[in-house]
Structures are given as C-alpha cells and as structure tokens.
Amino acid sequence: MMGRVVLRRPRVTWWAVWFMAPACVLFAALVLVPVVVAVWLSFVRWNGVGATHFVGLSNWSQLFSDATAGASLERTGILLGASWVVQEPIAIALGIYIAGRQRHRAVLSAIYFLPLLISGAGIGIMWQNILSPIGGGVQYVGAHVSLLGFLNKDWLGNPNLVLGTVVVLVAWEFIPFHTLLYQAGTRGIPSVLYEAAALDGITPLQRIRYITLPMLRNTIVTSSTLNIVGSLTIFDVIYTLTQGGPGESTRVFALDQYIVGFNEMDFGYGSALAVALGIMGIAISLVIIKVTGFGRMRSQAEGI
Amino acid sequence: MGGARRARLGRPFLLGGRTARRVLGLLLALLWLVFAAAPIYYMLIVSFEPQSSYLNSNPWFPTAGVTAANYSAVFASGFGRYLLNSVITTLGTTVLAVTVSLLAAHVIVRRTRGITAVIFRVFLVGLAVPIQALIIPLYVEILRLHLYNTLFALIIPLAAFAIPLTVLILVNFLRDVPRELIDAVQIDGAGPVRQLTSLVIPVAKPAITTVAIYDALTAWNNFLFPLIFTQSSNVAVLPLAIFNFSGRYLIDIPAIMAAVFLSVAPLFVIYIGARRQIIGGLTAGFSR
Numbered sequence: 001m002m003g004r005v006v007l008r009r010p011r012v013t014w015w016a017v018w019f020m021a022p023a024c025v026l027f028a029a030l031v032l033v034p035v036v037v038a039v040w041l042s043f044v045r046w047n048g049v050g051a052t053h054f055v056g057l058s059n060w061s062q063l064f065s066d067a068t069a070g071a072s073l074e075r076t077g078i079l080l081g082a083s084w085v086v087q088e089p090i091a092i093a094l095g096i097y098i099a100g101r102q103r104h105r106a107v108l109s110a111i112y113f114l115p116l117l118i119s120g121a122g123i124g125i126m127w128q129n130i131l132s133p134i135g136g137g138v139q140y141v142g143a144h145v146s147l148l149g150f151l152n153k154d155w156l157g158n159p160n161l162v163l164g165t166v167v168v169l170v171a172w173e174f175i176p177f178h179t180l181l182y183q184a185g186t187r188g189i190p191s192v193l194y195e196a197a198a199l200d201g202i203t204p205l206q207r208i209r210y211i212t213l214p215m216l217r218n219t220i221v222t223s224s225t226l227n228i229v230g231s232l233t234i235f236d237v238i239y240t241l242t243q244g245g246p247g248e249s250t251r252v253f254a255l256d257q258y259i260v261g262f263n264e265m266d267f268g269y270g271s272a273l274a275v276a277l278g279i280m281g282i283a284i285s286l287v288i289i290k291v292t293g294f295g296r297m298r299s300q301a302e303g304i
Numbered sequence: 305m306g307g308a309r310r311a312r313l314g315r316p317f318l319l320g321g322r323t324a325r326r327v328l329g330l331l332l333a334l335l336w337l338v339f340a341a342a343p344i345y346y347m348l349i350v351s352f353e354p355q356s357s358y359l360n361s362n363p364w365f366p367t368a369g370v371t372a373a374n375y376s377a378v379f380a381s382g383f384g385r386y387l388l389n390s391v392i393t394t395l396g397t398t399v400l401a402v403t404v405s406l407l408a409a410h411v412i413v414r415r416t417r418g419i420t421a422v423i424f425r426v427f428l429v430g431l432a433v434p435i436q437a438l439i440i441p442l443y444v445e446i447l448r449l450h451l452y453n454t455l456f457a458l459i460i461p462l463a464a465f466a467i468p469l470t471v472l473i474l475v476n477f478l479r480d481v482p483r484e485l486i487d488a489v490q491i492d493g494a495g496p497v498r499q500l501t502s503l504v505i506p507v508a509k510p511a512i513t514t515v516a517i518y519d520a521l522t523a524w525n526n527f528l529f530p531l532i533f534t535q536s537s538n539v540a541v542l543p544l545a546i547f548n549f550s551g552r553y554l555i556d557i558p559a560i561m562a563a564v565f566l567s568v569a570p571l572f573v574i575y576i577g578a579r580r581q582i583i584g585g586l587t588a589g590f591s592r
Contacts, residue, residue, distance in 0.1 A: 013415075015495070015496040015497075016411045016414075016415060016420070016496075019407040019408065019410060019411045019496065020407070020408050020411050020420065020423065022403075022404040022407060022408075023404040023405055023407065023408035023427075023467050023471065024408070024423060026400075026404060026460070026463060026464045026467060027426075027427065027430065027464055027467050027468075029445075029464070030442065030445070030460060030461045030464035030465070031430050031433060031438070031464055031465065031467075032426075032430075033441070033445065034438040034441035034442050034445065035433065035438065035441075037441035037444065037445070038437065038438055038440060038441045041440060041441065048444070090336070093332070094333070094336060097329060097332075097333050098333075104330075105333075108333055108334075108337055110579060111337060111340060111341050112336065112337070112340055113575075113583060113586070114340065114341070114344055114572070114575075115340060115344070116586055117521075117568055117571040117572060117575060117582075118344075118525075118564075118568050118571075119524070119525035119526075119527060119542070119543040119567070119568075120525065120527055120543075121525075121527040121543040121544070121546060121547050122525075122543065122546060122564045122567055122568060125546055125547065125550045125560065125564050126343055126347050126561070126564050127343065128550070129350070129550075129557045129560060129561060130343055130346055130347075132557070134359070135358060135359040135363060135557070136363075137346045137350075137363050137364055140362065140363055140364065141364070144362075172339065172340070172343070175336075176340070177586065177587070180583065180586060180587050181587060184587065204325065229432075229434070232434070233434040233435075233436045233437075235436055235527075235528060236527040236528065236543075239527075239531075240527070240547055240550075254436050257436065257437075258436075258439070261439065261440045262439075262443075262532065267440050267444075270440055271440050271441070274436070274437045274438070274439070274440060275437065277434060277436060277437045278433060278434055278437030278438075281432065281433075281434045281437065282432045282433070285432050
C-alpha cells in the first residue's frame with residue numbers, strides 16, 4: 001500500500017496549469033521582467049533610442065556623488081518623518097472617535113472619507129488653485145479674516161514654506177485612509193476588555209492608554225508601514241502641484257528619478273535611482289516587520 | 305479646595321467633566337471636518353462662479369451669480385471622451401485582474417505545496433515592489449510591444465500590478481470555504497470550471513466585490529501610467545486630462561475646478577449609493 005503511493009509519479013494536473021498561467025504570464029511579463037531590466041539598465045548608459053553601452057558601476061558611483069539626488073533624498077526623508085509624526089496621531093484620534101456607533105459619528109466619517117475618492121492628480125490641481133497667490137481661497141481668507149491673517153502667504157511659491165505645505169496636503173490626502181484602518185482596528189477590540197475595565201473603575205483616558213492603544217498595536221504597525229513606504233514613493237500629488245518647484249524645493253526622490261529618466265532621457269542613471277528607490281521601499285518594509293516582530297503574527301487577542 | 309468646590313457645585317460639576325470631554329472631542333472632530341470638507345466645498349462653489357468675476361469677489365460664496373458655463377467649457381474640450389477612456393480602462397483592468405487572480409487563487413487554495421506555493425510567495429513579494437521604481441523598463445516594454453499610446457498600455461500593466469493583492473485577498477477568503485463543500489461538488493462530477501462557476505464564485509462574492517472595488521479605484525485614479533504610456537488626447541484618461549486641462553486653462557480657475565470636480569463626480573455618486581462597499585474596497589486586505 002505504502003509502496004504504491006511513493007512510487008506513483010506526481011500527476012500534472014493540466015487544469016491547474018491552465019488556471020495559473022494567465023496570472024503568472026501577466027505578472028512575470030510586467031512585474032518580474034521589468035525588475036530584471038531595471039537592474040540591468042542601472043549598469044548601462046542609454047538615452048532610450050540608440051544602443052546601450054555597458055558602463056559597469058559608473059551609474060552607481062554617480063549616485064553617491066550626485067548632490068541633486070542627495071538633496072532630493074533629504075527632502076524625502078523630511079517628508080517621510082514629518083508625515084508620520086503628523087498623520088499617525090491624528091488618524092489614531094479620529095479613528096477611535098469614529099469607531100463609536102453614534103449617528104453623528106457615522107455622518108462625520110462619511111464626509112471624512114471623501115478625499116479618498118479623489119485622484120492624487122486631482123488633489124494636486126485642486127489645492128494648487130486653492131493656494132494660488134492670485135485669488136486663491138486660502139489667501140483670500142488670510143487677507144480678510146484678521147484672526148487667520150497668518151494664512152496670507154505664498155504657500156507654494158515660497159521655497160521655505162512649500163515643503164511644509166506639501167506635508168499638510170499629503171496629510172489631507174492620506175489621514176482618511178489611516179483613520180479608516182484605526183476605525184476598523186478599534187471596532188475589532190473585544191468589548192469584554194472594556195467591560196472588565198469598567199468594573200475596575202477605569203477613567204476614559206486610562207481606557208485609551210491601557211486598552212485601546214495596546215490593542216491597536218498591529219494596526220499601528222500596518223498603518224506606519226504603508227505611511228512610510230507611501231511617503232517614499234509619493235509622486236502624483238507633488239508632480240501636479242509644483243512639478244518639483246519652485247526651483248528644486250519639492251523635488252523629492254521619486255520625482256528626481258522621474259525627471260532624470262523622462263525629462264533628461266537618461267535611462268541608465270534613472271534606472272540606478274529607480275532601483276535605489278525600490279530597494280529602500282522593500283528594505284523599510286522588512287525592517288519595520290522585523291523590528292516590530294509583526295511577521296510572527298502575534299495575535300491581537302493574546303491572553304483572552 | 306477641590307472638595308469644597310465639588311461640594312458647592314455638586315452633581316453638575318461631575319457631569320460637567322464628562323460633558324466637557326465630549327464637547328472637546330466633538331470640537332476636534334468638527335475641526336477636522338472643516339479641514340477635510342472645505343477644499344471640496346471650495347472646488348464645487350468656484351466651479352459654478354463666472355470666470356469674469358471670480359477674481360473680484362469672495363471665492364468662498366457664489367456672490368457674483370451662478371453659471372454652468374464652466375461645465376459646458378469642460379464638456380466642449382472633450383471631457384466625454386476622457387470619461388469614456390477612464391471607464392474602459394477601469395472596467396478592462398478590473399475584469400482582467402479579477403479573472404486571472406480568481407483562477408490562480410482557486411488553484412493556490414487547493415494545492416498548498418510545490419510550485420504553486422512558490423508562485424504564491426513570489427506574488428506576495430510583488431506586493432512590496434513600488435510601481436515608481438519600474439517605470440523606465442515598463443515604458444521600454446510598452447514601446448516594444450507596440451502598446452504605446454493605447455488604452456492597453458494602461459490596462460495590462462495596471463492589471464499585472466493588481467494581481468498580488470487581488471490574489472492574496474481571494475486566497476485568504478477561499479481558504480475559509482470548507483473543503484468538504486468543494487469535495488462534495490467534485491463527487492457530483494463537476495470539473496474545475498463548473499466548480500469555479502457554480503461554487504467558488506457565488507461563495508466568494510463578498511471578497512470579489514471588495515477586490516474589484518479596490519482594483520477599480522486604483523485604476524480610475526492612476527496618473528503615472530497615462531502620463532508616461534500615452535500621448536494623444538484621444539486616449540487620455542481623466543487624471544491626465546485634468547492635468548493637461550489645468551496646464552492649458554491656467555487662469556480659468558472656475559473651469560479647472562469644474563474639470564476636477566467632474567472627474568470625481570462619478571465616484572461621489574457611487575459613494576452615496578454604496579458607501580459600505582466602497583469603504584470595504586478602500587482598505588481591501590489592510591484592515592484585518
């Protein structure tokens with residue numbers, strides 16, 4: 001009996017092959033092949049039309065001495081850090097707030113999520129006009145409401161202000177998404193925990209500090225990972241808002257990579273920048289997962 | 305001192321503590337509401353203001369009259385075509401991505417070892433690859449495949465990048481379908497295709513809806529692929545069209561706002577009708 005099972009040749013199930021094939025072909029052709037080609041291109045010099053010239057590590061050594069790339073990476077770092085610091089606390093607070101089932105909270109959340117429906121390009125163009133120094137709505141309020149006079153600034157034209165403006169707009173774009181994650185996370189906390197705590201006479205602030213936040217641990221990791229990787233690769237909203245300007249003051253790394261590749265048609269060096277971006281994205285995800293032990297999939301309901 | 309005051313104020317003070325917290329919470333929630341809604345409100349109001357008086361009046365209120373002229377200008381510039389392109393691209397991407405992912409997920413759930421498991425792992429690694437990092441090779445590939453400046457140049461890569469998450473969500477859902485159910489259908493003599501159409505698809509409907517919405521929203525709002533893979537206005541989709549429009553109509557801000565508003569209006573309408581499903585789709589796979 002045993003022998004027969006071992007000796008039987010593994011049967012190829014043809015229907016399974018046919019079912020897997022379309023997804024595999026599509027994924028291999030448009031995700032895996034480009035990954036390999038990107039790495040290869042980072043070792044050649046090419047303007048996209050002529051022949052490719054193998055240049056070894058020259059693109060990569062250029063990357064480490066390129067002041068523009070360095071400055072753009074620094075901007076990405078600032079954007080990434082500031083976005084995390086600004087977005088996470090607000091999203092946690094809003095998420096916990098709208099996790100309540102009261103009617104007015106449902107109405108509030110319905111409106112909170114509207115920005116999620118607008119494309120990054122739409123958001124960039126919309127805010128560009130709201131912040132315009134000529135007749136824009138924010139400038140108008142700053143000029144006519146003395147209490148809000150600080151709003152009367154050239155938020156997109158002043159190189160010292162514009163990166164801060166981008167942080168605020170990116171927060172406007174992404175806080176709703178993270179709020180949604182925290183709302184779902186908060187609603188997933190077993191109510192027995194709150195009931196037990198209520199018997200102990202816990203205050204509402206203690207309840208958040210000792211029950212809600214610890215129980216949201218996994219959500220905080222998920223949200224932070226998506227937040228940081230999202231900031232690293234952010235493109236649409238900045239490209240449509242400022243195209244990296246004024247000067248280069250909003251030329252973040254993802255924009256730098258696009259400009260080198262498609263405006264300067266330097267596909268070799270552009271690919272080196274792109275591969276660096278990809279490596280950073282994957283590395284950050286892995287580090288966060290490793291450091292937080294999220295990969296071990298600790299149960300949120302541990303000890304219950 | 306606290307005791308004295310409490311004694312003097314009695315019960316109302318104790319209640320006051322809780323009410324104060326509620327009011328504070330509500331105030332902060334309303335503050336965010338204003339910040340979240342004001343730009344959208346502003347966009348809507350400005351889109352109905354006459355271009356001639358927009359600069360001389362309070363843009364926040366339609367004090368100088370209301371006009372639909374901006375909307376006619378947007379439609380006259382070919383908006384109908386861009387809308388159609390977006391609809392075709394979104395439907396094409398969603399149908400392609402969900403179909404191939406469902407077929408793959410059906411196999412992955414049933415064969416958890418060997419090459420199938422390896423392929424599933426590769427899909428999962430694909431989740432971490434940022435699209436932005438692959439635009440140069442993708443551009444070259446699109447050119448070589450003679451897809452440049454067609455809607456296929458958007459549909460095919462969008463569907464390919466949607467596969468990892470779509471497969472993951474479907475697999476997670478299908479894993480919970482009792483094995484006995486599939487075996488029972490198999491004993492009835494149903495082949496793999498019949499199993500899929502008569503059992504898996506009906507059972508997985510909620511998961512299919514969620515991923516379809518996620519894939520559709522991603523495709524509808526994608527800007528990078530049309531920016532790089534298309535050129536002529538007859539294949540422009542909405543995000544690119546409004547970007548081109550705002551470059552051309554620099555000073556006609558009411559018309560630009562009308563164009564941006566029209567590009568999200570279909571989603572707003574669907575959102576009003578199917579808020580629960582849309583929100584489920586937005587966080588597909590992330591909120592567990």
